[in-house]
Amino acid sequence: MTAALTIAGLKLDFYGVHVLRGVDFAVPAGSFTGLIGPNGAGKSTLFNAVSGLYRPKAGSVRLGSVETTGLAPEKLVAAGLVRSFQLARGFPKLSVFQHLMLYGAGQPGENLLAAMLRSAAARRREEELSERAFGIARRLKLDHVLDNPVTALSGGQKKLVEIGRALMADPKILLLDEPMAGVTPSLTEQIADHLIALNQDGLTICLIEHDMALIKRLCAPVIVMAEGKTLTQGSFDEVASDIRVQEAYLGRRH
Ligand SMILES: Nc1ncnc2c1ncn2[C@@H]1O[C@H](COP(=O)(O)OP(=O)(O)OP(=O)(O)O)[C@@H](O)[C@H]1O
Ligand SMILES: [Mg+2]
Known part of the structure; x- marks a missing residue:
């Protein structure tokens, strides 16, 4: 597998709170990768760290074979890593x-x-x-x-x-954080169709999304994060049937 993006051992603290506690996964080139996990798992923070908004405390980010950890957002955009932002x-x-x-x-x-x-x-x-x-x-x-x-x-x-x-x-890899949030089901379908077409034309996409039906339909592989770490990854069916994933969504058992 050629990786468009490789994240290894990524850690980040906010005011002493360990928000990212070691994230490891790769986004295969040309894939439509899904990133899921319960609220507060650290998904958006991970995108912020990868796209240069936050500086990680440890770990590395590689774009293709180029080490990009800690680069400023505009340098990352020039290198082909782009994330979408809500309209100002x-x-x-x-x-x-x-x-x-x-x-x-x-x-x-x-x-x-x-x-x-x-x-x-x-x-x-x-x-x-x-x-x-x-x-x-x-x-x-x-x-x-x-x-x-x-x-x-x-x-x-x-x-x-x-x-x-x-x-x-003109991105090589596009990071999308809940691009369908708050839109009607028919518009969700339209946006999904556009994303599928872009991916088929060669754009690598990494999508954060809470709608599991959408993740199942669009994404392979699916990466699961919980409590600031990568929990597991695989096909949607593989991760959905994983007891650790189910427990993470239900909340930690004490
Ligand atoms: N700027 C910040 N300052 C302090 N804490 C933050 C900041 N941003 C996020 N956090 C904390 O980091 C943790 C992870 O948040 P994050 O937004 O990355 O989760 P998420 O997986 O994207 O959740 P959701 O699915 O609800 O969007 C949360 O506990 C959150 O409160
Ligand atoms: Mg989020």
């Missing part, structure tokens, strides 16, 4: 298109001065970005709302803009 409430007037462009333009390597001087290179870069934004909007079926303000979108469309914005960075 700060830019209510921006259209969908502007949102996508803003995120693309925020990539490392952009030369703001060149953009201001409107050099030929900057214009070409802008054309490239807008082509990519149109392509991503078409694929996510957002092309008919490109000029609408993001605030006017449905909840599901907003989720798609979040995914689109992450795609603007």
Whole structure:
């Protein structure tokens, strides 16, 4: 197996509390990996540590064969590791298109001065970005709302803009933390279909999700975390029938 992402012995404390206590797993290249576990298991914290928001106390993160532990988020984005973020409430007037462009333009390597001087290179870069934004909007079926303000979108469309914005960075691996949370079942299906198509086109995805039917349908392998550690991994059926996993969801027995 070639691993897109390898996490080994990852530990992280918050104010002396051991939140990550040794996380070990690999995300196979090209896979649609699921990350599950009870509330408070440390899943979101793990994504934050892997994507450079928090600095781990110990352990390592490798992207492909490159050691990336402790790199800043923008360096990780440039290296191809991208996580989706909820849409900021700060830019209510921006259209969908502007949102996508803003995120693309925020990539490392952009030369703001060149953009201001409107050099030929900057214009070409802008054309490239807008082509990519149109392509991503078409694929996510957002092309008919490109000029609408993001605030006017449905909840599901907003989720798609979040995914689109992450795609603007041209990721090799996409980390998604509950991208379907709070949307209706039919929109969940639409988002799932988009994710399946992206994965089939070669994008490696690691998805945190509490909806087990969705995890069963989309993900292999499935990694289970509990109490800041990797508990087990395997196919959905393997981990779901594991007594330790069932106990972790029921709460620790005393
Ligand atoms: N910034 C922080 N400061 C202090 N403690 C934190 C912080 N972020 C998370 N924690 C704690 O770390 C633990 C793991 O939280 P985390 O959000 O990673 O869990 P999770 O597995 O994503 O849970 P959920 O499924 O509910 O989203 C929790 O006990 C939480 O209270
Ligand atoms: Mg979480």
